[in-house]
Amino acid sequence: MGLSELQPLDEQDRRLSMLPLHHGLEFTGGLLLSLWSGASITFIDAPLNSRRILDTIRDRKITALLAVPRILKILIDRVQRLDGASEDGSNVSILQGLRLIVSGGAPLDGELFDAYARYGLTIHEGYGLTEAAPIVTVNPSTECRRGSVGIPLPGIEVRIAGDGQQGEILVSGQTVMGGYLERPDLTAQVLRDGWLHTGDIGYLDEDGYLMVTGRLRELIVTGAGKNVYPEEVEDLYADLPNTAELAVVGLPSTRTLGEEVHGVAVLSSQSRELDEEEVVDAIRQRVYALSRDLPTFQRITQIHVWRRPLPRLDNGRVDRVALRSELERAGGGVADVDIDSSLAPWERDIYQRVSNLAGLAVSEIVAHADAPLDTTMNSLMAAELAASLHPAEEGNTDRVLFDRSDTTLRQLLDSVGPQRALESTTQMYWSRVLDGMTPSSRGSTVAAVVTGKLLRGLRQVSIAGQPLPQGPYLLAASTSGDVQIAAVLAALAGRVRALCLVVERQQDLGPGGGSWCCRRLAEHIILDRYPRLEMGLQAAAANLGDRRPLLLFPQGLGVSDT
Structure with missing residues (x-):
């Protein structure tokens, strides 16, 4: 009955x-909705083929079609093959008889949806599962949305x-099952607090339309704890x-202690007549080019090129479990560390460091040694690499700095040279910075507690007069110092034991009236500017105390050392 309200037949x-x-x-x-609505129904048995289906639609004057995407694909392929782009071909007219x-x-x-749309036809996608008997959502016949x-x-x-905005889809209603037959253990896993997981x-979306983006067991979790959805990466x-x-x-990656994103590209039939080495190289170069503009967690870290088709489930979807198992059996989860033997030992060492930092196979690092470093590294990775290539002697300010967007790894090797590489350290940078520190102990002050209470009133944020829904949010600080500090304190008030500001000068707390509470009530430390980042971090750790979080505000071109 519910389906007949959204997609009525007569x-x-x-x-x-x-x-x-x-x-x-x-x-x-199909059957129950037709019986309920009084519509007639035509059954077509196997074997199915596109010509037989189209002939049946024409001869029986079919007005409604329920199918899986694979069937819809073979139908539109036949229409395009026989009628081309014509909107009034004989086969097109058959499909256009469907309402x-x-x-x-x-x-x-999405491409299949668009292929039908070019002929004035709309595919109404639905979603469901057996445990919900089985239809959960469907696009109404009056208002269909692509991708939903x-x-x-x-x-x-x-x-x-x-x-968050995206997460596991939960379903509740009279059509949800009571449980799995004689399997209370499985039932308890999916039915919790009245919701089917x-x-x-x-x-x-804002209108209540559901978008399905993947499966939980297909989710990729990186070593940094980032959730990566395979379908999103495939679209990119x-x-x-x-x-x-x-x-x-x-x-799984032993370098990142999480998972790495691997891609499998299946060659098109036309490419089989081309030089295989050139084709594979073109694919890799395109992957590198696309990766430069993506967040590091969404980048394909290793691309595998196949001639054989991908494993698929009975419903036509890619069998990612089987694909993952096949890559693991073939050694796809193990980095290829066969670095070019022509490289000097110090060069091989730096290639390995970049591999460890970026979470990429060494072979991938070698493959684009002539590409800008931002292809493989984010700003923190680059900072750690630069610091590891510099001996941490106090007073030595001759740092190895580079612009990730312009410097290639090969250029970096030329600027480093064998002597500096031999002097460098392989110890992890951030742990080395604080190694051996004996921080002081700083407790909560009365001023910090009072400031926290006052700042809670600043957390009522609105955009264009509209209050924001429940957070949490990441506040991007403006270039005004007092607004920066007030915004951060307001965002963190009540979430940490005590807040302490570390500034170079008293004036850095901001000149505006809005920073009065920051200057008068907030706990703060005046810390001298240091020539190197690690020296500043050591001093901050010594003053802040043990296990205190530190939020750094890089100021772009205004900061000489980040």
Whole structure:
């Protein structure tokens, strides 16, 4: 009944049934909906092919079609092959007789949606699972949105787990199962507090339309704790040359103690007539170029080029579990550390350091030694590399600095030279900076507590007069010192035991009236400027005390040492 409200049929409709009746989607969305609505239904048995389906749609005057994406793909492929771009071809006209096309059972590719849209046809995607009998959401026939699986059926509630915008999809309603037969252990895993935990990841837009972005077990978790969604990365690298399809999985890394993002690019049939080495190199170079503009956690760290197709599940989706297992068996999770034997020992050592910092295989570092360093490293990685290449002797300010956006690794090697490399340290930079420190102990002050209470009133933030919904938020500080400090203190008030400001001069607390409480009440330390970052960190640690967090504010060109 709920489905009939969003996608109503009537006695004039004729539905074509192509999926097995034991399939929950076909039984409910096909047979039961047709019986409820009084529509007629035509069954077509196997074997299915595009010509037979189109002939049946034409001969039976079908108006409604329920299918999986794979069937919709073979239909549009035939139409495009026979009618081309013509909007009034004989095969196009057959499909244009359909007033309702519904897709389910597997994710609908955006390109497939667009292919139908070019002929004036709309695919209404839905979402569900057997445990919810099985339809949860569907795009209404009156308002369909590309990339969305629609809105919940009447009587079904959907929410997203966690505090973020994206998370696990939870479902509640009368259609949710009571549990797995004689498996209370499995039931307890998915039914908690009245909600079915689907294992799918997604988010709801402002109008309540659900977007499904992946599966929890397909989620890649990096060593830095970043969540990476394979489908998002695949979209970012969608235009690789000579590539028929791309799949992304995570493989464990002993370097990062998390997972690395690996991509498998399957060569297109046309590329098989080209020089294989040139084709593979073109794919790698495109991966490097795209990576430069992406956050490090979304970058493909290693690309594998295949000629064979990807493993797939029965519903047509890529079997990421099988793909991951195959890469692990083939050694895809082990870095290729065969560094060019022509390199000097000190050069090989630096290549290995960059590999350890960036979490990339050494072979990947060597492969783009002539690419700018921001292809593989973020600013913190670069700072650690620069510091490790400089002996930490007090008073020595001749640092190895470089611009990641312009300097290549090969250029960095030339500037470092063998002598400096031999003097450098392989000890992890941030731990070395604070090694051996004996910090003082600083407790909460009355001023800090009072300041925290006062600043809670500043946390009412609005944009264009509209209050923000519940946080948390990351506040980007402005260039005004007093606004910076007030904003940070307001954001952190009540979340840490005590707040302490570390500034070079009293004036750095800000000249404006808004910083009065910062200057008068907040605990603060006046710390001299040091010629090197590590010296400043050591001094800050000694003054702040043990296990106190430190938030650094780099000021871009205004800071000589970051």
